Amino acid sequence: MPQMLLLLLAGALIFLCFLPRPDAGRLRPFSHFPPFAHRGLHGKHAPENSLTAFEHAKASGFGTELDVRITRDLVPVVFHDADLLRMCGTDQRVEDTEYADLCRLRLSRSEEGIPTLLDALKELSPSPVMIEVKPPKQKAQTRMLVKAVADAAGSYPGSILLVSFSPRILRMLKKLSPHAPRGQLVARGKGMALYLALCPFIHLYARPHFLSCDIGCRAFSIKIARLFHPVLAGWTVRSTEEWQAVEHIFDLKVFEAFLPQADACAAHFRKRGILP
Structure with missing residues (x-):
């Protein structure tokens, strides 16, 4: 009898992991979003x-993370x-x-x-x-x-996308702003390990639409996370080499310290007199 209860509990948790997020279909076009400038286009x-x-991020055609x-x-x-x-x-x-x-x-x-x-x-x-x-x-x-x-x-x-490391905040946002897509932030190392261990409970409690994780997370962990989420965001890409490495892994990307679309950005900065 105890073994049967454990199996039922495990099955319920697996079901919760794969339970579709509300309005998950609305997230499919997010792969067409521009890159998000981390804290704006700063330097x-x-x-x-x-x-x-x-102002620079918007004028250069980027989204903005703040x-x-x-x-x-x-x-x-x-x-x-x-x-x-x-x-x-x-x-x-x-x-x-x-x-x-x-x-x-x-x-x-x-x-x-x-x-x-x-x-x-x-x-x-x-x-x-x-x-x-x-x-x-x-x-x-x-x-x-x-x-x-x-x-x-x-x-x-x-x-607008709303993200937080706090499942409690995501749960509160779900109640107050149900139509705004919500993302659970996850750091590398212990952060990702803890998330994967608790993801059934996080999904049930906070109901995030997508996962936003450190690009330094292990590839295997990211593959597992992809099973649970229709959309993955990655942060923070800091070079062309890193961009090329993660370009096809994450649907949304947050960057800083380099320009993913260098030509368009250079034209904006020349117009403002920041570049020769």
Whole structure:
């Protein structure tokens, strides 16, 4: 009898792994999406996650990947790190800082400030956007951040993909923004191993439409993940050689530090006077 129960449980878990995601058919055209510029098209000309970096990504025909956090007074802002030290020289957490105080800071000693989520989407509209939702420590902040992202996704005139490392956030987004495709982020190494071990429960709990994984994940792990997901995104491609290696493995690709479509981008930068 116990063996039969174990077999039934194993069968149920396998079924959950292969259970089609809601609206999975809507994801098929995503292989035709442009590459997504990681934190915008940034470099010496523009800091990461800045309005100028977003402007360059959009003008060059790319989609844009960006990160969103929430301030102490509940303003969603575009910023990657949990603290402000690397980008702004201030050893303070974003979620512990008032938005008015963030407005006084500049990114990487430039003239660029930290944009709000709404300002970023206004700059990027209507180009494709991939938003990574960074989970705050406090539950109240998490609820407000997820609601703000869901509201923004609902009113955006272009395509928006919502991704997070947190299955809890994906579950919340499913309830508040059911029509926006959601992706589960997975890191290499222990991150992928943990995902593969827990994928039946993650699928049942968070119902992600696609998996967005580190391109450094082992090929065997990626092949297994492909069995569970109709669409795979890969991050972060940093060279032409890496691009050629993963081009036919991932449907969506996030890049930085090089230009996948060099000719089109060069024309844009020459027009702006950034290239000779």
